[in-house]
Amino acid sequence: MVSNGTVEKQAPGAAPGQLEAAFGRPLALASLSIHADDYTNTHPAVAPPMHVSTTFRYPRNPDELVPWSEADPDDFESFYIYSREKSPTSTRYEAILTSLLGGPAISYASGLAAFHAMMVFLNPRRVAIGGGYHGCHGILRILHKLNGLETVELEDDAALARLRPGDVIHVETPLNPTGEARDLEFYRRRADELGCWLTVDATFAPPPLLEPFRWGADIVMHSGTKYFGGHSDMLSGVLAVNPRWAASRTVPGQGKKEDEGGAEESKLTWVQQLREERLLLGGVMGSLEGWLGVRSLRTLELRVQRQSQNAQRLVRWLADEQARGEGVVAELVHRVQHASLQPEAADEGSWLARQMPNGHGPVFALWLATEQLARRLPSKLRLFHHATSLGGVESLVEWRAMSDSTVDRRLIRVSVGVEAWEDLRDDLLQGFQALKEDAGDR
Ligand SMILES: Cc1ncc(COP(=O)(O)O)c(C=O)c1O
Known part of the structure; x- marks a missing residue:
């Protein structure tokens, strides 16, 4: 924050919840694309800044120094340390996407980095997957090499029955390269019957075309390189977590824990666990990409x-x-x-x-x-x-x-x-x- 009285008085703007309260109703997608990040403004400039710094000054007052391990994980947006954890430009991009997708959004270096992060987080033993983007199959082959992860054919109902609790049904819709859509309600029912997570790659149907959470997705992924970027000039990936799970503290991958008596609990929520794993996997977006992403989401x-x-x-x-x-x-x-x-x-x-x-x-x-x-x-x-x-x-x-x-x-x-x-x-x-x-x- 610039410590100039005028500047502080002019910023920041209202967060999406405050906007809803002020209007007495949710704002439309087009308005949220422009205003969902107003609350991150720390300067009167109307166009957003691009922060390129990889590192952030700690408070000068020794009494205000909080070691990272003791920081409040709920205070995500004000505590900046190092850009492999987060940077103000990607936070702004995520703030808009959180509003547009309807669940907390986390950005990654590419769509495949996001898919990889999602599989590492959910840690299934089996993934049901159909045709669609070949790169996601490539990630599953790497995971097979690492931990024996199996894939089963999504569109073969007999094969789906081989899934066990904690496994993943991954639906890409519409499909690459044909643009054909798949029925999310059908796969939600199958996921419930089998105790599986439903993940949806909705790259080909960004808002306002499809709302995967409405039809039961647990995690939605996008290659933000495509419609979020929209100008063929940035790589990005996005995961958004169903608000139902955002604050859950379970550690997924419970299939693995069947013999040991069920799911573990973490001190971190799902969203915080995903952020911590991103910090360690290192697949964050660059600042320029975050800035281009903000600019593109407006339209x-x-x-x-x-x-x-x-x-x-x-x-x-x-x-x-x-x-x-x-x-x-x-x-x-x-x-x-x-x-x-x-x-x-x-x-x-x-x-x-x-x-x-x-x-x-x-x-x-x-x-x-x-x-x-x-x-x-x-x-x-x-x-x-x-x-x-x-x-x-x-x-x-x-x-x-x-x-x-x-x-x-x-x-x-x-x-x-x-x-x-x-x-x-x-x-x-x-x-x-x-x-x-x-x-x-x-
Ligand atoms: C449906 C789908 N998912 C994921 C990806 C991977 O995205 P990225 O190229 O940003 O890693 C692509 C890329 O074409 C895609 O079409």
């Missing part, structure tokens, strides 16, 4: 709504062209996959309509007729960049074989940006036409 809802609507329109256009059965799209595109094409999307009472009432994710997949066509399409496009990753304001396509050896080599993943959808449609159309002309020349 999260605007971007995501636009991207979701653009994707929906492009998918509809492609599906209609296919259904027409003639023309270049019908000739070259064999399949289109996206949550909006799942049969449940047309049924207003379905789980999909309930769980994703504000639109589907902005990523979808195309199968071209041959591998050669899929390899060549990106070079014919003028607006879509050919690159991996997703979630940025610019539209991308990826011949997915470039970065994922497990997929069909005819697959193109499309990450839709915020451009005008008609321009994106026309770019795809001229790309397909150019591909067809090439094929005719050969």
Whole structure:
């Protein structure tokens, strides 16, 4: 805090709970994106500062010195020591995400660092996992090497029955790379029957598209590199804890303790345990990333709504062209996959309509007729960049074989940006036409 009377009088602003009290109701997502961190302001500057310091001065008064081991873990936001524990810029990013996700949020260096931290914390013996992002399977292979962790197939109900209390059901929804959604209520019921934790990778459906806590997730993870960053310029991962567990002091991984008589208790809450493990694993975000993250979250809802609507329109256009059965799209595109094409999307009472009432994710997949066509399409496009990753304001396509050896080599993943959808449609159309002309020349 700057010790200048004027400055102190102007800062800080109200915390989310105080804002709710002042308005007599919760604020909307768009307002929270701008104001949920007001209470962290320590300066009258409207734009947030970027603190790059790795270390923080201890109080000058010897009587105020509290050794770290004796510090109050509930006093998280005022006690800064070393940036591997936390820094003011990442605290601000987490303050906004806590409001937007509906549970205490903890940031990490990348989405995979967050997934790793979640598995280390929950410490299951078995994880049920389906298709989806191949990197998460890679982490589970490392854990198998370290402690024999087993994986079982999520979409095979007989395999799910092999899970035991303390194991994890991990659901990625919508799925990478197809954008298809999965039913969280179904997996919550299975998790309850089996005594398992339900973890949800909701990277492809950031707010306002999906509220995983509402449908029973125990921990939600995101690759913040995607929609939270939103500009293809920062790596970040996020875990958010269901408020039901935030203050719990159990030590998960109780499957391991079955023979020894059940779960242990910690002096730290779940959120504090996760923070302590992050300090030791060292996977914190950098300050620049925290600052970029804050800047990007301000426009999260605007971007995501636009991207979701653009994707929906492009998918509809492609599906209609296919259904027409003639023309270049019908000739070259064999399949289109996206949550909006799942049969449940047309049924207003379905789980999909309930769980994703504000639109589907902005990523979808195309199968071209041959591998050669899929390899060549990106070079014919003028607006879509050919690159991996997703979630940025610019539209991308990826011949997915470039970065994922497990997929069909005819697959193109499309990450839709915020451009005008008609321009994106026309770019795809001229790309397909150019591909067809090439094929005719050969
Ligand atoms: C669904 C999903 N989860 C996790 C990750 C990993 O995130 P990061 O690249 O930030 O480590 C990705 C990356 O593409 C992803 O698509």
